Amino acid sequence: MWQLMRDTGITTRPLFLLCVLLLFQLLHRPCFSIGGDTLSMNQTLSEGQTLVSQGSNFELGFFTKGTPLSFYLGIWYKHFAEKIMVWAANRENMFSNTFPLILEFSEDGNLILHSRFDKDPIWSTNFVSPKSNSTEAVLQDNGNFVVRDVTNPSIIYWQSFDHPTDTLLPGAKLGIDKRTSKTQVLTSWKNSEDPAPGKFSFEIDRVEKNQYFLEWNNSKRIWGTGVRNIGHSFSSSSVVADGGEYSFKFISNENESYLTYSVSNSSIFFRLVMDMSGELRLLQWFAGNWDWWVVWSQGYASCGAFGILRERFWGSFCECLPGYEPFSIEETTLLNDWSGGCVSKTPLQCENGTNINAMTDGFSKFPNTTLPENLKVLPGRGPEWCKSACMQNCSCTAYTYNSSGCLVWEGDLLFLQKLRFGINTKQDLYLKLAASDQLPNVRGDKKNLRVIIAVPVSLTLIISVGFIYCLIRRKLKQIGEEDSSEDLLLFDFSASASANAAAETNTGNNLGRSGKKDVELPLFSFASVSAATGNFSAANKLGEGGFGPVYKLHMFLKQGNLLKGQEIAVKRLSRTSGQGLQEFKNETLLIAKLQHRNLVKLLGCCIERDENILIYEYMPNKSLDFFLFGPNKQGMLDWRTSIRIIDGIAQGLLYLHQYSRLRIIHRDLKASNILLDSEMNPKISDFGMARIFGGNESQANTNRIVGTYGYMSPEYAMEGLFSIKSDVFSFGVLLLEIMSGKKNTGFYHSDSLFLLGYAWELWSANRGVELMDPLLGNPPSATTLLRYISIGLLCVKGNANDRPTMSDVVSMLTNEYAPLPIPKEPAFFTGRGVMNTNPPLSNAENCSVNTVTLSIIEARRNDNLISYSKTFLFQIEILICLIVL
Numbered sequence: 112m113w114q115l116m117r118d119t120g121i122t123t124r125p126l127f128l129l130c131v132l133l134l135f136q137l138l139h140r141p142c143f144s145i146g147g148d149t150l151s152m153n154q155t156l157s158e159g160q161t162l163v164s165q166g167s168n169f170e171l172g173f174f175t176k177g178t179p180l181s182f183y184l185g186i187w188y189k190h191f192a193e194k195i196m197v198w199a200a201n202r203e204n205m206f207s208n209t210f211p212l213i214l215e216f217s218e219d220g221n222l223i224l225h226s227r228f229d230k231d232p233i234w235s236t237n238f239v240s241p242k243s244n245s246t247e248a249v250l251q252d253n254g255n256f257v258v259r260d261v262t263n264p265s266i267i268y269w270q271s272f273d274h275p276t277d278t279l280l281p282g283a284k285l286g287i288d289k290r291t292s293k294t295q296v297l298t299s300w301k302n303s304e305d306p307a308p309g310k311f312s313f314e315i316d317r318v319e320k321n322q323y324f325l326e327w328n329n330s331k332r333i334w335g336t337g338v339r340n341i342g343h344s345f346s347s348s349s350v351v352a353d354g355g356e357y358s359f360k361f362i363s364n365e366n367e368s369y370l371t372y373s374v375s376n377s378s379i380f381f382r383l384v385m386d387m388s389g390e391l392r393l394l395q396w397f398a399g400n401w402d403w404w405v406v407w408s409q410g411y412a413s414c415g416a417f418g419i420l421r422e423r424f425w426g427s428f429c430e431c432l433p434g435y436e437p438f439s440i441e442e443t444t445l446l447n448d449w450s451g452g453c454v455s456k457t458p459l460q461c462e463n464g465t466n467i468n469a470m471t472d473g474f475s476k477f478p479n480t481t482l483p484e485n486l487k488v489l490p491g492r493g494p495e496w497c498k499s500a501c502m503q504n505c506s507c508t509a510y511t512y513n514s515s516g517c518l519v520w521e522g523d524l525l526f527l528q529k530l531r532f533g534i535n536t537k538q539d540l541y542l543k544l545a546a547s548d549q550l551p552n553v554r555g556d557k558k559n560l561r562v563i564i565a566v567p568v569s570l571t572l573i574i575s576v577g578f579i580y581c582l583i584r585r586k587l588k589q590i591g592e593e594d595s596s597e598d599l600l601l602f603d604f605s606a607s608a609s610a611n612a613a614a615e616t617n618t619g620n621n622l623g624r625s626g627k628k629d630v631e632l633p634l635f636s637f638a639s640v641s642a643a644t645g646n647f648s649a650a651n652k653l654g655e656g657g658f659g660p661v662y663k664l665h666m667f668l669k670q671g672n673l674l675k676g677q678e679i680a681v682k683r684l685s686r687t688s689g690q691g692l693q694e695f696k697n698e699t700l701l702i703a704k705l706q707h708r709n710l711v712k713l714l715g716c717c718i719e720r721d722e723n724i725l726i727y728e729y730m731p732n733k734s735l736d737f738f739l740f741g742p743n744k745q746g747m748l749d750w751r752t753s754i755r756i757i758d759g760i761a762q763g764l765l766y767l768h769q770y771s772r773l774r775i776i777h778r779d780l781k782a783s784n785i786l787l788d789s790e791m792n793p794k795i796s797d798f799g800m801a802r803i804f805g806g807n808e809s810q811a812n813t814n815r816i817v818g819t820y821g822y823m824s825p826e827y828a829m830e831g832l833f834s835i836k837s838d839v840f841s842f843g844v845l846l847l848e849i850m851s852g853k854k855n856t857g858f859y860h861s862d863s864l865f866l867l868g869y870a871w872e873l874w875s876a877n878r879g880v881e882l883m884d885p886l887l888g889n890p891p892s893a894t895t896l897l898r899y900i901s902i903g904l905l906c907v908k909g910n911a912n913d914r915p916t917m918s919d920v921v922s923m924l925t926n927e928y929a930p931l932p933i934p935k936e937p938a939f940f941t942g943r944g945v946m947n948t949n950p951p952l953s954n955a956e957n958c959s960v961n962t963v964t965l966s967i968i969e970a971r972r973n974d975n976l977i978s979y980s981k982t983f984l985f986q987i988e989i990l991i992c993l994i995v996l
Contacts, residue, residue: 155213167190170186204234212227254280255280282371296313359372415449432524472543474501476540478539506522509542599643634717678729683723708794714728750888760845781821832911840907
């Protein structure tokens with residue numbers, strides 16, 4: 112070889128030096144790839160080297176954060192330009208030395224992380240096992256990093272899934288080992304440049320071991336899932352819902368209790384992240400998507416002392432209250448770390464004894480905000496007294512006065528949230544500020560003006576032609592709609608009663624504007640409805656449910672020389688409501704066709720300008736839940752009135768199930784949907800969730816679970832199977848609520864979490880009479896009372912086939928001497944150790960705690976997006992038209 116080199120003229124000295132350098136490099140710096148997904152006993156992993164899972168989903172190696180740079184061992188997704196971390200080993204013990212880190216096995220088979228020139232472990236797997244040289248570390252394709260036995264890979268000594276940081280991947284567990292009391296906790300990063308544990312965490316309740324809490328600073332519980340039954344959903348209506356590609360399960364046995372989730376499509380990535388902003392987020396990514404999509408989120412971001420969270424249609428962010436500035440500009444702007452909060456720009460006069468231009472400290476109104484924590488209630492005598500009390504106390508930083516009295520805050524204001532436009536909490540916070548900070552600071556939005564002017568004229572002209580054409584067509588359509596609509600202020604409802612009586616004679620669409628209408632349902636113009644309600648004035652507002660506000664009107668119709676008064680109710684569907692166009696059509700068409708003394712009467716509707724409005728007969732005695740669960744229910748419902756209400760509800764349901772031309776399942780029967788007229792006669796309302804059956808159909812299956820938590824039957828909640836027996840179950844719950852005066856949900860008495868369980872306990876112990884609400888007075892006899900309780904228990908049986916029909920129920924109610932079947936244990940009968948079965952997480956759509964029917968978060972987000980998009984496009988149309996003109 113050397114002869115060949117001399118013959119070819121190649122000198123040996125440079126080549127020799129090159130070989131020496133290469134040998135030195137090999138001895139002191141390992142190569143960049145150690146091969147595959149496995150780290151063996153005789154191998155080390157150092158800076159620049161990584162392990163890649165078999166399917167190339169995840170990568171393990173070293174990453175740096177912060178200034179000066181700190182080194183960490185972590186796992187991230189392989190095929191993303193940015194390292195999206197899912198696990199960090201030494202997050203609590205960062206390493207900022209310039210010497211590189213080494214990951215290798217110790218003699219006892221544990222993994223240790225240390226500096227190349229210092230063998231003291233920075234981090235270790237630290238499991239107890241016999242000393243062995245037959246262990247290996249493998250990065251699996253689900254993101255789990257495991258230390259296992261080489262000869263028997265099923266023996267796992269340690270795994271990263273047991274030690275999550277801020278991310279829970281599919282297949283990982285989040286719970287507690289009952290044998291060792293060790294828990295898995297999701298803890299947020301401190302900030303974007305520091306993976307150290309932050310202030311937000313999500314973990315299982317270590318005492319009850321059946322629900323999860325999101326906590327701030329290990330002291331304040333921000334949000335809880337509610338109790339969860341094994342394998343099924345939590346009791347909270349705002350909990351993570353299953354989707355078509357993922358499924359959550361809660362497992363509990365004698366050894367452990369934990370939450371986990373699985374993914375059906377391996378090409379779609381999911382991760383549940385405890386974000387440093389205080390939100391628990393389920394994120395999804397699939398091929399072709401440009402970013403991670405937030406499937407679900409829950410929590411409450413903290414912006415520190417005197418910081419406030421502002422919501423926008425496109426997200427949320429923190430800012431300081433007026434008169435305050437960030438404690439650290441670098442942390443808040445660069446790291447998005449608001450833990451330091453905000454500080455006052457100018458000290459209060461009472462703090463430093465100064466006076467600015469003879470001006471004193473004052474208050475600035477901060478409307479539409481959630482109230483801070485740690486409030487104090489003072490026995491105030493009015494808003495001015497409350498203001499004076501806060502002014503005289505230098506420690507008082509803010510106050511408000513509402514129905515609860517005078518509320519004041521001393522010291523830091525925490526957990527403030529400014530709600531987005533359109534959401535009115537009717538909470539005005541008055542913030543104490545120094546004189547100089549009370550002056551308004553008005554700035555022109557020059558930036559937006561420059562952006563508008565900078566729009567290319569040529570492009571504007573092209574687009575404006577199309578928009579102007581659309582505007583003209585829309586205007587002509589609106590004119591046509593208004594011309595064909597009735598004026599609410601001039602309409603005679605009594606004259607249209609005969610037309611509504613024929614509602615069941617046809618099943619066609621009664622909202623058509625041409626051709627024959629099957630029901631003479633008046634269609635009113637939006638202008639007349641707005642004028643009649645005083646532009647939807649708060650003075651006319653009766654209340655607000657999950658689908659929007661309801662207003663009361665007193666109409667005066669001139670008949671000859673007389674004025675005839677008639678009260679009506681106007682239900683305006685909120686644009687951010689969960690009730691969509693389909694539900695609105697359901698409610699309109701169904702009620703227009705149904706005529707029964709125990710069903711609410713629909714007088715007309717308005718469909719115009721993206722508005723959906725229903726006109727009802729007015730029910731002066733509100734809803735049944737007001738009398739059952741209201742704060743002042745003393746003596747409002749006696750025995751005879753309660754029985755008349757029960758009979759009326761039963762007759763109304765019997766009509767829906769059997770005697771109307773269309774067999775109808777209401778699916779949302781509850782106390783708040785039973786309205787009461789002036790004579791306390793019940794009328795079933797709110798048919799937005801109802802379903803129609805034809806012919807001899809009696810049951811169906813759906814993937815859209817709607818209704819109200821506490822009133823849904825188990826087969827409907829778990830499997831989406833609904834029938835007339837679903838309404839029977841709801842009626843049974845309602846009957847027991849009337850008898851007891853207590854809600855089924857949120858029931859805490861004895862060892863039961865539900866009224867049904869408590870009623871069954873009393874019935875089984877021959878103490879059923881103890882269930883009766885003392886405010887009902889004296890029933891004819893104890894036998895009569897027990898008969899009604901027995902009927903209620905018969906209606907809430909777990910098996911739908913065992914429940915009576917409404918025809919049977921009416922027969923039981925009217926024939927008091929007929930023998931009754933013996934009740935069986937009801938559905939959802941549980942003690943505190945086990946929770947009832949809730950709607951499955953897969954498709955739960957409209958569930959509420961009692962009085963308000965809510966939609967699934969995803970559906971609301973889509974409805975809002977459509978509504979906001981329409982508004983935004985319409986504003987753009989007007990803007991371009993103005994520029995052109």
